[in-house]
Amino acid sequence: MGHGIVKCIVYAVTMGILYIVMESMNNRNSGGKGASHNDSHYIVRVPSALKYVYMIMFFMGILLFFVFLLFKIKGNVTVTMGHLWFALIFAGIGLLIMIWATRWSIQVNESEIEVYRMFHKKTELSISNIGNVEIGKKEEIVIFDEKGKKIITVDGLSENYDYFIKSLRAYGKLK
Numbered sequence: 001m002g003h004g005i006v007k008c009i010v011y012a013v014t015m016g017i018l019y020i021v022m023e024s025m026n027n028r029n030s031g032g033k034g035a036s037h038n039d040s041h042y043i044v045r046v047p048s049a050l051k052y053v054y055m056i057m058f059f060m061g062i063l064l065f066f067v068f069l070l071f072k073i074k075g076n077v078t079v080t081m082g083h084l085w086f087a088l089i090f091a092g093i094g095l096l097i098m099i100w101a102t103r104w105s106i107q108v109n110e111s112e113i114e115v116y117r118m119f120h121k122k123t124e125l126s127i128s129n130i131g132n133v134e135i136g137k138k139e140e141i142v143i144f145d146e147k148g149k150k151i152i153t154v155d156g157l158s159e160n161y162d163y164f165i166k167s168l169r170a171y172g173k174l175k
Contacts, residue, residue, distance in 0.1 A: 005072065008084045012065050015091055019058055019098065026102040044106040044164050047157035054097040061091025106154065108167055115152050123151060127171040135174070141165070 065087035071079040100118045107114040115123040131146040139156030141164070154164060168174040 004081050005069070005084070008065070008081070008088060009069070011088055012062060012091070015058075015088070015095055016062065019095055022095075022098055022102060026098075039163060039166055040108070040110045042108055042160045042163045044108065044154060044161065045159040046101045046104055047155055048159065049157065050097070050101055054094045054101060057094030057097065058091050059094075061087050061089075061094060064090065106152065106164070108164065111171065117152065125151075127167060127173060130168075130171075130173050133168055133173045141168070141174075 065084060068079050068083040068087055072081075072084065103116055103118050105116045107116070111127045113125055113127060115125075117123075125145070129146060130143055130151075131148060132144040134142045134144075136142060136153075141154040141156075141161075143151045143154070145151055154161065158164075165174065
């Protein structure tokens with residue numbers, strides 16, 4: 001096997017290990033399926049559909065990688081290193097979406113909110129300090145601070161979206 005193929009195999013194995021570690025950390029942090037939450041203590045997370053999308057992207061990329069690798073090892077001249085790199089990049093995009101999705105959340109503890117976004121530091125605020133809340137055409141909630149700066153957008157399909165709506169209504173931020 002050539003040096004390039006070995007390098008690709010190492011990348012694929014590393015990505016697989018990263019996926020397993022990130023998934024186990026995400027399951028541990030979310031408390032699993034039976035995580036306790038109520039109207040005043042909950043975590044708003046990305047929609048479940050996104051989790052399936054990144055999982056399918058990752059596994060499809062890894063499957064493509066191993067299929068292309070098998071053809072490459074068998075000596076099929078139509079399979080190039082570009083095929084292997086494409087499959088790894090496809091799986092890598094799924095892995096990056098997973099990392100973003102596990103980072104994005106809104107933790108609500110009664111009237112206190114902690115907002116976690118990918119390339120931003122944690123934002124802590126009270127629901128009473130929210131300036132404006134708008135509901136968009138697709139039921140997404142856009143939250144602004146007191147100065148009118150957008151804090152975050154919450155999709156209508158997000159986990160615990162209904163709890164979040166109740167909290168905003170309870171504090172008079174939504175009608």
